[in-house]
Amino acid sequence: MRKVILDLAVTLDGYIEGPNxxxxxxxxxxDMDFEGFLSGIDTIFYGRVSYDAWGNYEPDTNADEAEKALxxxxxxxxxxxxxxxxxxxxxxxxxTSNIPEKVDEIKQQTGKDIWLYGGSKLITSFxxxxxxxxxxxxxHPTVLGEGKPLFQNLKERxxxxxxxxxxxxxxxxxxxxxxxx
Amino acid sequence: MRKVILDLAVTLDGYIEGPNxxxxxxxxxxDMDFEGFLSGIDTIFYGRVSYDAWGNYEPDTNADEAEKALxxxxxxxxxxxxxxxxxxxxxxxxxTSNIPEKVDEIKQQTGKDIWLYGGSKLITSFxxxxxxxxxxxxxHPTVLGEGKPLFQNLKERxxxxxxxxxxxxxxxxxxxxxxxx
Numbered sequence: 115m116r117k118v119i120l121d122l123a124v125t126l127d128g129y130i131e132g133p134n135x136x137x138x139x140x141x142x143x144x145d146m147d148f149e150g151f152l153s154g155i156d157t158i159f160y161g162r163v164s165y166d167a168w169g170n171y172e173p174d175t176n177a178d179e180a181e182k183a184l185x186x187x188x189x190x191x192x193x194x195x196x197x198x199x200x201x202x203x204x205x206x207x208x209x210t211s212n213i214p215e216k217v218d219e220i221k222q223q224t225g226k227d228i229w230l231y232g233g234s235k236l237i238t239s240f241x242x243x244x245x246x247x248x249x250x251x252x253x254h255p256t257v258l259g260e261g262k263p264l265f266q267n268l269k270e271r272x273x274x275x276x277x278x279x280x281x282x283x284x285x286x287x288x289x290x291x292x293x294x295x
Numbered sequence: 296m297r298k299v300i301l302d303l304a305v306t307l308d309g310y311i312e313g314p315n316x317x318x319x320x321x322x323x324x325x326d327m328d329f330e331g332f333l334s335g336i337d338t339i340f341y342g343r344v345s346y347d348a349w350g351n352y353e354p355d356t357n358a359d360e361a362e363k364a365l366x367x368x369x370x371x372x373x374x375x376x377x378x379x380x381x382x383x384x385x386x387x388x389x390x391t392s393n394i395p396e397k398v399d400e401i402k403q404q405t406g407k408d409i410w411l412y413g414g415s416k417l418i419t420s421f422x423x424x425x426x427x428x429x430x431x432x433x434x435h436p437t438v439l440g441e442g443k444p445l446f447q448n449l450k451e452r453x454x455x456x457x458x459x460x461x462x463x464x465x466x467x468x469x470x471x472x473x474x475x476x
Contacts (some may be wrong), residue, residue, distance in 0.1 A: 259449025268440025276466035
């Protein structure tokens with residue numbers, strides 16, 4: 115069955131953003147093999163706000179070729195947007211209700227894995243419904259002290275199985291876990 | 296110069312305890328080489344509450360020999376207790392004021408490194424004063440969702456240098472950082 119993968123950068127104290135949305139601590143390592151990750155997925159799940167911000171993002175015309183190629187790869191994926199109501203957008207499938215059932219349906223379909231892109235409201239909802247199969251958490255060597263936590267308002271503990279640890283030159287450590295059944 | 300080392304277990308979401316002091320998620324791996332860590336230090340810094348709870352702790356007479364040996368090693372270290380007022384205790388040096396100056400003094404003395412044992416009030420105070428040289432953070436494969444965070448009420452960001460990553464059989468990953476100057 116296809117897996118839903120959360121791939122996210124956090125600070126050492128577990129924040130995905132500073133109190134004013136700061137993500138300037140976030141490092142994109144060249145040795146992170148983000149292309150390799152992208153090649154393993156064919157679908158991206160967005161919340162509405164994230165989709166509006168990033169779903170059709172085009173890098174600056176002066177951006178380097180690698181960045182342009184990366185965004186072209188992202189935009190070639192199938193996109194699913196979770197939102198209170200569907201919009202007119204032929205590039206996208208909207209899901210407006212019954213999230214667990216519809217996500218299960220998509221996971222049963224043939225295809226590669228699915229990247230849960232975010233934002234935090236959608237991630238929290240996926241965590242609550244136990245819909246995340248793989249957590250890829252890139253722990254950054256920064257302590258913010260305050261901000262928006264990745265995990266919030268949980269109803270119960272999550273127990274995970276560590277499957278992989280990757281250390282990058284920048285000091286970022288990626289911890290990969292599977293949801294323990 | 297001797298270094299002050301914080302060695303602590305945290306959950307993946309950055310808590311050192313659950314909301315009711317739960318530490319049942321905390322794993323003591325046999326491959327963690329805690330004895331190796333202890334052999335590199337000769338002094339332990341305690342807060343008063345931690346010292347009262349653990350400073351003279353004796354394992355149960357039925358405990359296994361390894362545990363008894365470990366506690367004997369811990370109790371053979373020089374102990375410094377940070378407290379509002381000094382008590383009568385010939386085993387211990389009390390520090391009741393001017394923490395940064397007195398810690399600096401101790402760090403200038405000849406000796407091995409120093410283990411900052413805790414608790415959280417003392418740790419926060421050390422973080423605020425920039426007195427921690429090495430963070431050894433053992434990230435556990437559990438998400439609690441709530442609890443007592445390791446880092447709180449910071450005045451500013453902490454930027455760290457990753458120096459080592461150790462993966463243990465249990466799924467615990469130890470991240471070792473130096474304070475970036």
